[in-house]
Amino acid sequence: MASSRKARLYGGMDAEERRAERRLKLIDAAIEVYGEVGYRGATVKAICEAAELTERYFYESFANSEALLIAAYGHVVGHLHEEMTAAAAAAGDDAEMRLRAALTLYFTRLKQHPKPARVFLLEISGISPAVDAVKLDALRVFSDILVPPALDPKRSGKGAAASLLSVGMVGAVISIALRWVSKQYPQAVEEVVAIAASFCRVALTEAGHREDGHLS
């Protein structure tokens, strides 16, 4: 009872820690491999090799390839989400400023880390209903950062139309990002942000108009 050590230490870590580390290595490796050959081209074996682990450890942490994809996605998106929220918050209360700040952070990270970019921009679509649901949720979160629903409290009646505006906005930003990445960043971050922001502004202003019955 007194010596209730959880497990034998290896490399200074107990069993739990080692497992967590392997899990992380697999996620990192997955992002790497997805970025090179795409999700569907990524075999379990290739990911394990990249992670310097064997297949046994793959199934220790993940039920199947899809589970790893979702985990990798969550990993990338979780970070980004935090950072964007923080950047928006730091920019104050002005909607335009918050927008700029969040987008600038987004495109900056995109340029710094091209591989993860591919995971959550491209690879994530149309794998399975489960994966699509995860993506949908993530997009909603990002859209809320760019156009905070809190700033738009009357959004009860025209919810559906407002939702299409959010969707269009996020679609525009992601498409721009995809192209920008695949063409290897031909424009400066500020320029891309300016372009993306102009689409986001549509969602902001149109939502306002629509609330006022300014339809069509």
Added chain:
Amino acid sequence: MASSRKARLYGGMDAEERRAERRLKLIDAAIEVYGEVGYRGATVKAICEAAELTERYFYESFANSEALLIAAYGHVVGHLHEEMTAAAAAAGDDAEMRLRAALTLYFTRLKQHPKPARVFLLEISGISPAVDAVKLDALRVFSDILVPPALDPKRSGKGAAASLLSVGMVGAVISIALRWVSKQYPQAVEEVVAIAASFCRVALTEAGHREDGHLS
């Protein structure tokens, strides 16, 4: 020499015609099946069954599944392209009118034919470089309908930025379409068109500003 009939007739058609008909049946069946289980879930066998043909005929017309996907995509997009061009032309010279006409046709067709919609909205992404190239080309074509480059002749200097605007526009429209379809058309066509148009207008007006050195 005189009796240079190409081949024996079956069902009133010669060999060539029969082959063409089978090819078409396969394309139609593919669109149907993709619409139900997605491209990656669509086996050669399932498509052949839907087409009421056997695998032998699949390989008669297509080298592999990917070739059929590309053919199906071209089939759907070709039609749509013609119709949108015609609708835009019929709407006269006013950019706003052309835009409305093209978008209205797009969303109307989308509602009429949900299955093809899925093929060219969702299934087409990230299958392979070849398929992506086909898609990229198609998107460029559509973007040219919505914002004709002819109306924008000075587009030589700031080409790259203008290109991102087009990309964003098309991305917004497609995302809106996807959501609208997957939620089973909660808004009227006119309303969706209005929302989509507001994103397209960004591409039109921003392009103008940028030409005037109105950057950032």
Added chain:
DNA sequence: CAGTATTGACAATACATATTGTCAGATAAC
């Protein structure tokens, strides 16, 4: 140092599907 938990390499299995091949029966030509 002896013993055991843990690891890494790799074999064995399972499975799904693409792709090619076979052949009996149907259909048109003469």
Added chain:
DNA sequence: GTTATCTGACAATATGTATTGTCAATACTG
């Protein structure tokens, strides 16, 4: 009605990969 062509069903093969299992080598514990 006979023959050559074409068709449809299905078998046979090939391939690639996920998933599980085995086992010797390694790293820690006492």
